[in-house]
Amino acid sequence: MTGLLHLDHLTVRRDGCPVVDDVSLKIAPGECVGLIGPNGAGKTTLLRAALGLLPHEGQSSLAQMAPRDRAAQAAWLPQSREIAWPVPVRDLVALGRLPHGRKSGPADEEAIQAAMARMGLETFADRPATQLSGGEQARVLIARTLAQDTPLLMADEPIAGLDPAAQLSTLTVLRDLSREGRAVLLSLHDLSLAARFCSRLIMLDQGRKVADGPPVEVLTQPNLAKTFHLRARIHETPEGPIVQPLETTR
Amino acid sequence: MKLGLVLATLTVVLFLASLMIGHSTLPLGAALTGLIGTGEPLHQMVMHEIRLPRALLASMIGAALGLSGAAMQGYLRNPLAEPGLIGVSGSAALGAVIALQTGFAATFALALPLTALTFALLAVALILALAGPRGGSLTLILAGIAISALAGALTSLVLNLSPNPYAASEIVFWMMGSVADRSMQHVWLAAPVMALGFVLLATLARGLDALTLGEDAAESLGVSLRSLRLRLLLGTAAAVGAATAVAGAVGFVGLIVPHILRPFCRARPSRLLWASALGGAAMVLAADIATRLILPDRDLKLGVLMAIVGAPLFLHLIYKTRRLDA
Numbered sequence: 001m002t003g004l005l006h007l008d009h010l011t012v013r014r015d016g017c018p019v020v021d022d023v024s025l026k027i028a029p030g031e032c033v034g035l036i037g038p039n040g041a042g043k044t045t046l047l048r049a050a051l052g053l054l055p056h057e058g059q060s061s062l063a064q065m066a067p068r069d070r071a072a073q074a075a076w077l078p079q080s081r082e083i084a085w086p087v088p089v090r091d092l093v094a095l096g097r098l099p100h101g102r103k104s105g106p107a108d109e110e111a112i113q114a115a116m117a118r119m120g121l122e123t124f125a126d127r128p129a130t131q132l133s134g135g136e137q138a139r140v141l142i143a144r145t146l147a148q149d150t151p152l153l154m155a156d157e158p159i160a161g162l163d164p165a166a167q168l169s170t171l172t173v174l175r176d177l178s179r180e181g182r183a184v185l186l187s188l189h190d191l192s193l194a195a196r197f198c199s200r201l202i203m204l205d206q207g208r209k210v211a212d213g214p215p216v217e218v219l220t221q222p223n224l225a226k227t228f229h230l231r232a233r234i235h236e237t238p239e240g241p242i243v244q245p246l247e248t249t250r
Numbered sequence: 251m252k253l254g255l256v257l258a259t260l261t262v263v264l265f266l267a268s269l270m271i272g273h274s275t276l277p278l279g280a281a282l283t284g285l286i287g288t289g290e291p292l293h294q295m296v297m298h299e300i301r302l303p304r305a306l307l308a309s310m311i312g313a314a315l316g317l318s319g320a321a322m323q324g325y326l327r328n329p330l331a332e333p334g335l336i337g338v339s340g341s342a343a344l345g346a347v348i349a350l351q352t353g354f355a356a357t358f359a360l361a362l363p364l365t366a367l368t369f370a371l372l373a374v375a376l377i378l379a380l381a382g383p384r385g386g387s388l389t390l391i392l393a394g395i396a397i398s399a400l401a402g403a404l405t406s407l408v409l410n411l412s413p414n415p416y417a418a419s420e421i422v423f424w425m426m427g428s429v430a431d432r433s434m435q436h437v438w439l440a441a442p443v444m445a446l447g448f449v450l451l452a453t454l455a456r457g458l459d460a461l462t463l464g465e466d467a468a469e470s471l472g473v474s475l476r477s478l479r480l481r482l483l484l485g486t487a488a489a490v491g492a493a494t495a496v497a498g499a500v501g502f503v504g505l506i507v508p509h510i511l512r513p514f515c516r517a518r519p520s521r522l523l524w525a526s527a528l529g530g531a532a533m534v535l536a537a538d539i540a541t542r543l544i545l546p547d548r549d550l551k552l553g554v555l556m557a558i559v560g561a562p563l564f565l566h567l568i569y570k571t572r573r574l575d576a
Contacts, residue, residue, distance in 0.1 A: 048466070051469075051470055053466060053469055053470070067469070067472040067473070067474055068472045070470075070472065071470060071471050071472035072472075074470070075470070076466065076467060076470035077467075078464060078466040078467055078470075080464060080466075082327075082462075082463055082464030082467070083462065083463070084327035084461065084462045084463075084464070085327075085462055085512070085517035085518075085519065086517045087462055087516060087517045087518060088516055088517075091516060091518060092462065092463075095459060095460060095462065095463060095471065096471075098456055098459065098460055098471045098472065098473075099471055099472045128517065141463070144463065144467075148471070
């Protein structure tokens with residue numbers, strides 16, 4: 001099996017109603033896959049079920065693994081940016097090394113340093129993470145998943161609440177990871193950024209996968225109308241398509 | 251580790267002080283020879299049957315309360331959590347009260363602590379049944395509150411129906427919490443149960459660190475929350491149940507000690523575990539010495555003193571935190 005994540009007819013029910021409905025997909029190394037869909041389409045539920053954090057029907061290659069093996073295969077960045085204690089930034093990033101064994105060695109140190117450098121956190125290393133701004137905390141938490149050093153990174157709305165520059169730099173980091181041969185699966189709401197930074201988009205509507213392919217094939221007027229109830233203008237630019245929502249069609 | 255050294259030294263010094271200070275003033279030499287069993291028989295008896303069990307129990311109970319307090323705060327990610335939250339100490343106290351009331355406590359020396367311990371374990375069984383193996387931390391807290399309330403109500407009921415005032419006052423005094431007049435038998439009863447609790451709680455270190463990032467992130471880091479919670483509950487029940495069984499209810503230690511030591515542990519829940527165990531031992535030893543120094547003739551209760559000192563200290567900590575937040 002070459003895929004890093006393989007979902008086979010994955011279904012999640014809440015009170016009997018399917019929230020994720022019969023989704024099958026495969027994610028290969030080198031891909032940066034964007035999960036798009038309106039609020040309540042089941043993006044978060046799909047990601048959590050794929051990780052085995054929710055009871056589900058169907059198969060997920062990750063959910064079948066032992067917790068320890070799964071932690072070595074996939075890193076998970078939840079949407080809620082929880083930092084419970086005023087732990088120094090460096091220690092928080094180092095938590096990403098937990099699945100890599102008890103004694104910390106030079107490989108751990110290297111991974112932590114690299115993750116902090118990548119997210120531009122060197123100057124924060126000793127500051128309590130709880131004292132940072134929301135955007136800085138988001139960077140610290142992404143650095144934690146980078147330190148985990150997994151072939152697959154799954155992130156739930158990693159750019160929500162960040163300023164435009166931080167959104168761009170975060171997505172650049174994630175895209176670069178995929179270009180280095182890892183795979184990234186992230187959910188996001190900004191369709192233009194999704195089109196520019198993802199190599200592939202998966203569109204969810206009411207728990208079902210309604211489109212899957214390169215951004216230009218997924219972000220079409222009919223798809224946007226049907227799934228997002230939006231009329232939008234799609235500009236083709238050298239940087240990729242820019243989606244400008246104009247009005248709701250509901 | 252500097253912090254470890256400081257706390258260990260403090261605990262050892264207080265332990266020795268606890269051996270030296272008591273109702274009858276023994277010269278240092280007599281106390282030492284009595285301790286190693288070569289001095290006068292009277293001195294040997296004082297050291298072996300009064301002071302040593304007292305000092306041992308004070309440190310064991312302090313360590314149990316500090317360690318489980320740190321574990322509970324780490325698990326719930328809340329600095330206001332304390333080991334009594336899950337109803338173990340309340341239930342152990344209820345068991346003790348029932349043993350005193352029915353006269354079962356008088357049938358053999360360890361009848362009271364054994365009943366208390368049984369009730370502590372019953373409380374955990376009940377909490378697991380209520381919160382379920384998959385229940386989140388909120389259900390755990392709510393189940394704990396319900397069990398504490400029930401245990402408190404039943405304790406009051408026993409007092410309420412108590413036929414004679416002497417039995418009632420015996421119960422009230424027992425509930426205040428103390429390590430005075432205990433024997434090595436109590437130490438031997440509590441030690442293995444507490445040791446089991448300590449081992450279980452010590453295995454939580456990595457999981458509690460991961461929980462700093464929230465339950466979802468912790469689980470994705472390979473932590474099994476189910477097993478973590480089970481070990482936390484059983485460990486706390488064993489440690490705190492045994493502590494309450496031999497000493498009655500001693501509050502505030504599990505709440506304050508992790509709070510004071512957190513800044514010195516870089517807020518890492520794993521480091522806070524062992525630091526709070528040592529810190530708790532030191533705090534209870536100090537408080538127990540204080541009960542002997544402040545009112546030597548009035549049998550001032552450890553639990554009472556702890557609450558009188560602990561509550562203002564806690565208020566001060568809240569005040570400090572509030573200023574930091576502003």
